[in-house]
Amino acid sequence: MNGIGRVYAAINRLPSDRFPRGELVVDKQFIKEFMKKETKRDNYPEPVEEDLEMEIEFYHRLGLDLVCVHDTEPMHHSGDLCFKLDYIRRFNAEGFFVFLVLNGVFQTLVNQAGFTNFMKNIARWPQQVGEELQKLSQKISEHIRKGLPDGVHGIIIADDIAFNRGTYVAPEFIQKYLLPCWQNQVNSAREQRIPVFLHSDGNINAVLPIIVEAGFDGLQCIEPAAGMNFKEVKQKYGKYLCLMGNIDPALLYGNGANNSFGCASDDPHVQKHNFPELARAVNELIAMAAPDGGFIFGTCSGLHAGLSTEKVKFMYELVRNI
Amino acid sequence: MTSLTQAISDLNENLAMELVKHRLESGYKPLDIVEECRNGMIAVGERYSRGEYFLGDLVLSAEIFHELMQLLAPGFRDDEVKKVSGRIVFGTVEGDIHDIGKNITIALLRCYGFEVYDLGVNVPSDKFVGCLKETDANILCLSSLLSSCFDSLKRTVQQVRLFDKQGKIKILIGGLVNEKVCEYTGADYWVTDARKGITICQQWNGVL
Numbered sequence: 001m002n003g004i005g006r007v008y009a010a011i012n013r014l015p016s017d018r019f020p021r022g023e024l025v026v027d028k029q030f031i032k033e034f035m036k037k038e039t040k041r042d043n044y045p046e047p048v049e050e051d052l053e054m055e056i057e058f059y060h061r062l063g064l065d066l067v068c069v070h071d072t073e074p075m076h077h078s079g080d081l082c083f084k085l086d087y088i089r090r091f092n093a094e095g096f097f098v099f100l101v102l103n104g105v106f107q108t109l110v111n112q113a114g115f116t117n118f119m120k121n122i123a124r125w126p127q128q129v130g131e132e133l134q135k136l137s138q139k140i141s142e143h144i145r146k147g148l149p150d151g152v153h154g155i156i157i158a159d160d161i162a163f164n165r166g167t168y169v170a171p172e173f174i175q176k177y178l179l180p181c182w183q184n185q186v187n188s189a190r191e192q193r194i195p196v197f198l199h200s201d202g203n204i205n206a207v208l209p210i211i212v213e214a215g216f217d218g219l220q221c222i223e224p225a226a227g228m229n230f231k232e233v234k235q236k237y238g239k240y241l242c243l244m245g246n247i248d249p250a251l252l253y254g255n256g257a258n259n260s261f262g263c264a265s266d267d268p269h270v271q272k273h274n275f276p277e278l279a280r281a282v283n284e285l286i287a288m289a290a291p292d293g294g295f296i297f298g299t300c301s302g303l304h305a306g307l308s309t310e311k312v313k314f315m316y317e318l319v320r321n322i
Numbered sequence: 323m324t325s326l327t328q329a330i331s332d333l334n335e336n337l338a339m340e341l342v343k344h345r346l347e348s349g350y351k352p353l354d355i356v357e358e359c360r361n362g363m364i365a366v367g368e369r370y371s372r373g374e375y376f377l378g379d380l381v382l383s384a385e386i387f388h389e390l391m392q393l394l395a396p397g398f399r400d401d402e403v404k405k406v407s408g409r410i411v412f413g414t415v416e417g418d419i420h421d422i423g424k425n426i427t428i429a430l431l432r433c434y435g436f437e438v439y440d441l442g443v444n445v446p447s448d449k450f451v452g453c454l455k456e457t458d459a460n461i462l463c464l465s466s467l468l469s470s471c472f473d474s475l476k477r478t479v480q481q482v483r484l485f486d487k488q489g490k491i492k493i494l495i496g497g498l499v500n501e502k503v504c505e506y507t508g509a510d511y512w513v514t515d516a517r518k519g520i521t522i523c524q525q526w527n528g529v530l
């Protein structure tokens with residue numbers, strides 16, 4: 001069984017040889033640092049952006065089953081989606097499940113208007129903003145309907161609607177204006193038989209029922225540092241949503257000695273974080289999440305330059321041996 | 323609650339503007355009007371703490387307050403203008419570019435009468451020290467959302483302590499921080515909420 005089969009099995013709750021693993025984003029700089037240490041090779045070409053082979057080797061080494069391909073120019077003036085098609089084809093040929101990551105309507109307007117302006121606009125003119133969201137959503141849905149590049153298996157809609165205290169806007173606004181947008185996007189993907197996940201950071205407990213109602217196949221992040229409890233989410237919504245996450249990136253910083261704590265609001269979850277702590281978090285997550293499928297292992301926010309390559313390697317080796 | 327305080331509490335921008343204009347025309351003292359506006363802001367903060375209002379509402383309230391102050395400014399006498407709650411130097415520490423929370427907190431601090439020097443994001447420790455020296459501010463606010471930047475937080479606190487031999491400067495950290503981070507960095511206090519941060523600054527300066 002390859003990554004494609006495993007991710008489909010997780011989404012459809014079918015039997016599989018093991019649970020799949022995947023990251024929402026892996027930045028090139030991290031891959032480069034990791035591969036330099038792994039191979040003791042220092043002559044990777046610059047710019048690293050171009051080294052597809054190095055990336056593929058990296059994904060294999062970590063034992064990942066899926067790759068997330070991001071819109072390279074989300075603010076492109078023509079509104080067209082830009083993806084590296086050769087990458088998608090190669091990842092597919094290597095047996096990786098390929099997710100396209102598209103900015104959702106909320107995220108797009110945040111980027112266009114600037115966060116504070118957008119927040120103010122919603123507080124002032126919710127209906128107008130709601131209409132703008134709908135219009136934008138039509139565009140996204142059209143893109144999906146027009147057909148996605150060959151080799152794409154799934155979509156992740158990235159809409160950061162929350163932070164540590166909860167959603168940025170009232171759940172009523174999300175119900176009234178964002179839900180129809182999400183439903184529209186999910187339906188157009190359904191027509192193509194493509195599963196759709198939602199990504200949002202932050203504490204989204206209050207809107208989980210809305211996310212389920214939208215028809216998403218999965219949910220990525222489930223940020224523990226923002227007070228999201230994986231176990232509870234799985235118990236209540238695991239039937240409807242395939243859950244992808246949720247290792248706290250704070251566990252992966254530093255080498256244990258110089259940065260021996262994580263961070264989180266005033267959440268009791270915060271304590272000493274080092275290798276044993278990381279091992280415990282990984283073991284606990286898997287023991288709770290893996291039985292009965294519907295789970296993809298990974299971090300909340302992806303692998304970024306600055307994370308400890310040793311810890312990331314340690315984590316994925318641990319997962320492989322479970 | 324006065325009608326003006328209520329209008330601000332309800333985020334009714336137009337009504338609040340009308341009421342302020344009307345009060346000015348009727349000869350109210352600008353400083354009394356400011357008091358009503360502040361009470362409105364306090365009410366907004368309480369509604370936010372209760373979960374009735376969301377972040378956008380908080381941002382909007384700061385904007386409404388700012389607009390009302392513009393209306394009132396010409397009426398202030400010189401000696402009244404100087405009546406500030408205190409001076410604060412504020413920035414996001416080196417290595418970190420998150421500024422949404424910082425900007426909201428600054429807008430609110432200004433509503434509460436603080437004079438805030440905003441140094442922006444990714445600010446090296448010596449720049450904080452330089453600005454504290456220049457402005458004679460007695461509060462330093464540091465924002466950080468990245469675990470990888472706790473060492474910059476610590477470095478900044480250490481450098482400030484080094485120059486502030488008499489211990490006049492209070493340091494407040496905010497963002498994705500906690501008790502442990504506060505201990506590690508040696509800051510005086512930590513918050514994860516702008517509203518609470520304002521209360522702390524007010525307490526430190528004896529305006530509460």
Ligand code: B12
Nearest residue numbers: 301418419420421422423463465468469496497514516519
């Ligand atoms: C928006 C965002 C971004 C934006 C920032 C845009 C901007 N102009 O600020 C962008 C996309 C640029 C970004 C980049 C990155 N981000 Co980011 N980001 C976020 C996100 C989604 C929201 C943060 C936010 O603005 N919240 C809203 C504000 C209002 O809340 P707040 O900051 O907590 O502020 C409140 C209070 O804390 C208080 N406050 C804040 N500061 C202070 C200071 C004082 C003195 C006081 C009194 C009060 C106060 O006021 C606010 C109102 O109450 C968080 C997720 C999360 N859970 O928070 C991740 C998050 C912070 N990012 C994260 C990461 C890892 C990154 C990146 C490294 C990579 C990435 N994932 O994209 C880069 C780093 C770039 C850099 N060098 O700084 C991680 C940090 C993990 C960790 N433990 O270190 C988080 C937690 C995401 C996650 N789930 O892992 N990010």
